[in-house]
Amino acid sequence: MITRTTERTRHCRFLQPFAGTPVSPPPFWLMRQAGRYLPEYREVRAKAGSFLGLCYNPALAAEVTLQPIRRYGFDASILFSDILVVPDALGQKVDFIEGEGPRLEPITDELGLAKLDPIKAQRKYAIVYETVKRIRQDLPADVGLIGFCGAPWTVATYMVAGHGTPDQAAARLWAYRDPDGFGRLIDLLTESSVEYLAGQVAAGCDALQIFDSWAGNLPSVQFDRWVIQPTREIVRQLRKRGVDVPVIGFPRGGSNRSRRFVEQTRVDGIGCDTAMSVGTMKALASTHVVQGNLDPLLLVIGGRAMEDRVRVILDMMRGKRFIFNLGHGIVPQTPPENVAKLVDLIRSEGG
């Protein structure tokens, strides 16, 4: 069993499972908890102008990070930002089109790599560090603060296609056609992500999560090379730099390879998507911290359907090193009162 204790562990329930201590009721937070389902978020978002403008505005980004903590008292907050901050900071043109999602000027070969500048990226990363500092200042001392980045593979799928894709075909084709060239993009993202994550921790983050939303579709050989290897390298380089906070991996869609993922990457914890069975989560919890995996659509529905499922998860994971969360981000149409009900339920029945 991997354990990781930091000076903050004693004061922070969210960190205790990583130190080897199951916590009862389990600590909880929700992926995308700072988001469009909250009226107070929509108000700030309207003020900010563009979505990236909000990500790069420390005062407003800190404010929306703190909103769900004030409203619900989650055990952890997560830096409000986006995984495409990394390519944007590196110099790729990134826009968020309302109702359509991100649009990037695609990078499809090694020539495109020349446009990316890890030194220049520091300038925009510094704005994010400033946000982290502000959050830390205003966050209750017992609430964890999670920093994050997208995993190199998932970020690359957007950088290569220029937008989100159901099948990640553009990145997969480049990776097949020219694994060395594509590998250089992955290496560049790996290095810059390490820099970025280390900076977030230096600025005050207690833990890190690496989001690999598009890991699931890859054949095993490619999963090992483009998902496991870069994540292991990020963890290795962070440890080498002395960054000792817990790292949570989230290889979405990779249920059937989760055991290999945790062992080979050496992450401390794993985020579990909605398709992972509670039995598999329980098995993973014997060696790692497990976080997940309520279907976010059950938070939209609420009522008995949600409550029954929450009880199953709480019962099955009782006494394990478990952090309650969703299996995917909370969706905009979620009624905020359902989140309040979820919080009550975890507090009253999660013990």
Place this chain on the structure above:
Amino acid sequence: MITRTTERTRHCRFLQPFAGTPVSPPPFWLMRQAGRYLPEYREVRAKAGSFLGLCYNPALAAEVTLQPIRRYGFDASILFSDILVVPDALGQKVDFIEGEGPRLEPITDELGLAKLDPIKAQRKYAIVYETVKRIRQDLPADVGLIGFCGAPWTVATYMVAGHGTPDQAAARLWAYRDPDGFGRLIDLLTESSVEYLAGQVAAGCDALQIFDSWAGNLPSVQFDRWVIQPTREIVRQLRKRGVDVPVIGFPRGGSNRSRRFVEQTRVDGIGCDTAMSVGTMKALASTHVVQGNLDPLLLVIGGRAMEDRVRVILDMMRGKRFIFNLGHGIVPQTPPENVAKLVDLIRSEGG
């Protein structure tokens, strides 16, 4: 080990694995082998007008079904049609918009179900049976003919959302909110699919495949209820009617639940997506026929990358009850010469 022998087994390599006999080199066909990557297909498609027009034109649909058999000598052909023929035949408005995919008038509650008429569906199903008869007439006797339908869950995701969706949210929400009502849509699709598949076999199909392209994302409980149960019911009802041809299930994205899927549905074979490891395929092959799972993007690339992977699959599955195929449909940008190379490779090195 489940085995299934029909009167055609002796003459048809494709059917022999189902009778318990590994075939060397393995029989092969490709999902979506009649399709846009072939210039002769594009010619017929242009003549047909609309995409559904092509599906409902027995002469042209038979012609495009036969094209890849003539060009490559695959061991099986698959009826040219679409999984949305079922909702269209049932009376839901279905259109295919060039470059955008299918658009349906969404059915989101039980009132919508009233518009669907299984009796009326027979009229359009009969056109498809006519296509099957024509294919059978012109198909070499030793080539298998596969009929198919979409699995109720996957078809329902389109019927409820009105289009393809990355997360199947609309159908999943209905299923959570009102499982009985949604269950009636699934039951109706199950019944009508049984009718449709039985009709395809009566018209001359040698085997059936049930495509569940959107099975992967479902939490376990929903996977059991909306993927496994309806598929098992289709198989059960087909057997009750005396339909004794092999049935192949294809729960795409369901790698981590493939063992449960084959055992509980009682399909004879399983299609394996690109994310399934060859090790898992090998394990499944001890009891069931296994079909898959080359990444279709490797057929776009060709060359060493494709050849190396094909050799790994052939080596690992040698002596097993295995049918070589892709892990997902062939894509339009595939160079036809790469398919020829694949066929050569299987024939020369698959023994």
